[in-house]
Amino acid sequence: MNENLEILKRNGLSVTEGRKKILDLFLDNEGALAHADIEKYTDAAFDRVTVYRTLQTFVDKGIIHQIPTTDNSILYALCKHKCEAGHHHDDHVHFICNLCGKTICLDDVTVPAVKLPKGFKPAQAAMVVTGTCSDCK
Amino acid sequence: MNENLEILKRNGLSVTEGRKKILDLFLDNEGALAHADIEKYTDAAFDRVTVYRTLQTFVDKGIIHQIPTTDNSILYALCKHKCEAGHHHDDHVHFICNLCGKTICLDDVTVPAVKLPKGFKPAQAAMVVTGTCSDCK
């Protein structure tokens, strides 16, 4: 069975062209995608609003997760672990390559715990490393 | 001597009302500021474009640093270490409080090193922790 279909059904989502296509992009793409990438890769076949809503739906369901950036954009990538609606477990480090520009989920590199000052209670931690990726090295 | 003035001169920047005022905001404010905050705190006394350019200039000079977020905004905070033009050394963890919304530079908490897969060469690492801050606890 197509993996995209399987994922949509498992999450109780109606199966539509747009959702299948956008999910495929994530499944086929190793790196993370920004809203703009998706518009480009789908040749603007779907309305910009639909893309916004689809991404939001996927995040809500725990199908994709967001990666913070420092350039007024948000990157999205597949959740490979068992994320559920309302509860993500994406504790891995993200790597942004300065040369090729790709953002890669280092699924096997866990964000290390840090000791916070008194009174601070951590809930989630994100880590983004920049540098040169293994392809560009 | 006023600290803002001192910082501007040290970095070879012309001293203007806008720069002094915006720099003061950072000096007076413990937390990080977004572009929108600055417009609000200055009562829109300066054109939006001037604020963009001022923030960019400060980042370039190593006076402030950027903090990545997951909501299409960029936060800025003072560099407290010896950052130079073109070379930042802000290796500290950032904490975003889910209750009061403040973003705090944990200047004494260093981003831990992580072991990356073969071929990846790190240059910089950023870490953002969310949760409850010491004021809101």
Next chain:
DNA sequence: CAAAAACTTGCAACATTATTGCAAATATTG
């Protein structure tokens, strides 16, 4: 399988945020 119900999409209108060129204003230099 067809009808009803539930949900998703695209459009249009609108709002917010960001970028650029350029002339006027301001700051620095000597």
Next chain:
DNA sequence: CAATATTTGCAATAATGTTGCAAGTTTTTG
């Protein structure tokens, strides 16, 4: 203080994000 260098605000333009709603599509029901 005059000459020069730099910064600012404005206007125009672009890019990005949000909302309501009617039409279209998918799912459920009998």
